[in-house]
Amino acid sequence: xxxxxxxxxxxxVGPYHPLQEEPEFFRLHVDGEKVTKLDIEIGYNHRGxxxxxESRHFDxxxxxxxxxxxxxxxxxxxxxxxxxxxxxxxxIPERAxxxxxxxxxxxxxxxHLLWLGLAGHFIGYNTVWMWSWKYREPVLDIxxxxxxxxxxxxxxxxxxxxxxxxxxxxxxxxxxxxELVPGLDLFARAVEDDPVIQARTRGxxxxxxxxxxxxxxxxxxxRASGLDIDVRRDDPYAAYPLIDWKVIVLEDxxxxxxxxxxxxxxxxxxxxxxQCLKVLEKISGPIEIEVKNIPPGxxxxxxxxxxxxxxxxxxxxxTNRPVRHKIRAPSYMNVFTNExxxxxxxxxxxxITLGAVDPCYCCTERVQVVRNNNLEHFLExxxxxxxxxxxxxxxxxxxxxx
Amino acid sequence: MEEKYAVLKNLQNKFGEKIKNIFWKNExxxxxxxxxxxxxxxxxxxxxxxxxxxxTASGIDTRQAIEILYHFSDDKTGKIxxxxxxxxxxxxxxxxxxAPYFKAAxxxxxxxxxxxxVNFIGHPNLSHLLLRSDWPExxxxxxxxxxxx
Numbered sequence: 304x305x306x307x308x309x310x311x312x313x314x315x316v317g318p319y320h321p322l323q324e325e326p327e328f329f330r331l332h333v334d335g336e337k338v339t340k341l342d343i344e345i346g347y348n349h350r351g352x353x354x355x356x357e358s359r360h361f362d363x364x365x366x367x368x369x370x371x372x373x374x375x376x377x378x379x380x381x382x383x384x385x386x387x388x389x390x391x392x393x394x395i396p397e398r399a400x401x402x403x404x405x406x407x408x409x410x411x412x413x414x415h416l417l418w419l420g421l422a423g424h425f426i427g428y429n430t431v432w433m434w435s436w437k438y439r440e441p442v443l444d445i446x447x448x449x450x451x452x453x454x455x456x457x458x459x460x461x462x463x464x465x466x467x468x469x470x471x472x473x474x475x476x477x478x479x480x481x482e483l484v485p486g487l488d489l490f491a492r493a494v495e496d497d498p499v500i501q502a503r504t505r506g507x508x509x510x511x512x513x514x515x516x517x518x519x520x521x522x523x524x525x526r527a528s529g530l531d532i533d534v535r536r537d538d539p540y541a542a543y544p545l546i547d548w549k550v551i552v553l554e555d556x557x558x559x560x561x562x563x564x565x566x567x568x569x570x571x572x573x574x575x576x577x578q579c580l581k582v583l584e585k586i587s588g589p590i591e592i593e594v595k596n597i598p599p600g601x602x603x604x605x606x607x608x609x610x611x612x613x614x615x616x617x618x619x620x621x622t623n624r625p626v627r628h629k630i631r632a633p634s635y636m637n638v639f640t641n642e643x644x645x646x647x648x649x650x651x652x653x654x655i656t657l658g659a660v661d662p663c664y665c666c667t668e669r670v671q672v673v674r675n676n677n678l679e680h681f682l683e684x685x686x687x688x689x690x691x692x693x694x695x696x697x698x699x700x701x702x703x704x705x
Numbered sequence: 706m707e708e709k710y711a712v713l714k715n716l717q718n719k720f721g722e723k724i725k726n727i728f729w730k731n732e733x734x735x736x737x738x739x740x741x742x743x744x745x746x747x748x749x750x751x752x753x754x755x756x757x758x759x760x761t762a763s764g765i766d767t768r769q770a771i772e773i774l775y776h777f778s779d780d781k782t783g784k785i786x787x788x789x790x791x792x793x794x795x796x797x798x799x800x801x802x803x804a805p806y807f808k809a810a811x812x813x814x815x816x817x818x819x820x821x822x823v824n825f826i827g828h829p830n831l832s833h834l835l836l837r838s839d840w841p842e843x844x845x846x847x848x849x850x851x852x853x854x
């Protein structure tokens with residue numbers, strides 16, 4: 304190794320980290336400070352859910368797929384019931400459509416707030432972290448009030464929803480939503496005005512539109528790079544075609560654009576929820592229809608989860624269990640784009656860039672740097688420290704220069 | 706609705722009889738079948754020429770064959786075109802890889818390779834994606850005809 308001083312250094316990131324939603328393993332190939340190449344290894348969390356699904360009956364699968372993700376726990380049931388209703392050609396009652404939309408959007412708000420907090424934490428803004436999680440709490444409280452649970456709501460069933468939103472609860476939910484808006488303003492202003500956040504995220508981890516198309520990235524990751532896709536609008540379902548809202552698209556493709564897309568999407572979610580609640584106040588009627596048999600056939604269902612399109616394909620042979628149930632989560636497509644967005648940046652930017660697609664918060668349990676035959680062990684906090692130091696230096700630099 | 710959908714019409718004009726068994730499940734879900742040899746050309750036409758997004762692929766083990774369904778999403782109209790192929794030789798299932806044309810196919814082909822034992826010819830790296838690297842050779846979890854331990 305000493306004969307070749309420019310031999311490549313490899314920094315392993317992951318696979319386990321207590322902050323992380325899912326374990327993943329990244330191998331950063333670095334030359335000095337610059338990341339030159341990134342290897343991604345997944346599979347640490349493979350639970351064989353597609354296989355388990357073949358041995359459960361159709362109603363049980365709704366609960367099974369709810370367990371895929373703890374953050375966006377309603378996304379998979381949403382896509383699954385869409386697939387089943389596509390398969391069996393079921394039209395759900397109007398009230399169920401609005402209730403489904405409310406739950407879907409509440410989940411988007413709390414998921415984006417969670418992400419925003421972690422993003423703040425990783426660039427050394429712990430106040431952002433605490434404030435955004437503070438504003439996330441009331442959203443979880445409302446979800447608990449409606450469904451009985453902060454997560455894993457078990458609201459969805461084939462043919463409708465399992466619980467109603469009570470009319471007497473609606474004013475309180477409206478009020479909590481109104482109270483959320485000043486909080487969102489705070490974050491929008493912080494992101495738009497703070498020079499240090501701008502310096503840390505502008506032009507960092509850029510994903511071009513061509514890359515997005517080539518890797519078929521989804522959700523905010525795609526929309527921040529100028530690709531105008533959103534299943535809620537493109538392949539409408541539930542109450543999304545019945546109300547007024549818009550898709551947020553930005554052009555830059557950097558971490559900054561990804562933050563802004565998510566912040567502005569939360570305003571849209573609040574708008575959607577308030578419109579749905581207004582309708583729910585007026586209409587009454589059943590929240591589900593009885594589904595007795597699932598005919599043989601195939602169905603495809605999609606839902607725009609906080610991270611992008613969730614895709615479910617179900618095949619039935621007329622029995623009460625799926626023959627095949629294919630599940631594709633948005634992170635499956637998005638994590639792969641790190642291969643393009645991380646190389647070219649520095650090590651201290653790697654964390655926020657890896658984090659910007661939202662599944663994977665730099666699962667740094669232990670970082671190990673091989674330098675001139677000496678093995679140096681870095682703990683997870685050291686990589687975080689690098690990132691925080693960079694922010695502090697920038698902050699000092701910016702204050703010095705006025 | 707069938708006549709009006711431009712993407713499907715273009716596909717039929719270009720490939721003619723090679724596009725078989727077109728089935729409209731409903732207004733926004735279209736299934737069609739192609740031969741193995743036609744798959745790369747059809748997929749490239751849909752992806753590059755018609756600008757469809759590759760959503761994912763589903764591999765299914767049935768009695769007669771291993772089926773692979775390539776789901777292409779048309780985000781302008783909300784339709785999904787599913788291209789179906791049958792790998793009838795279940796002892797040696799093989800098909801050309803789509804990963805050299807677009808990156809999005811790379812991971813899902815690795816997954817179908819380990820889950821169903823399908824060999825994707827021309828794939829840059831057919832190593833394990835989800836299963837651990839020392840997973841026994843030939844033990845494919847989603848194959849129905851084998852006893853798994």
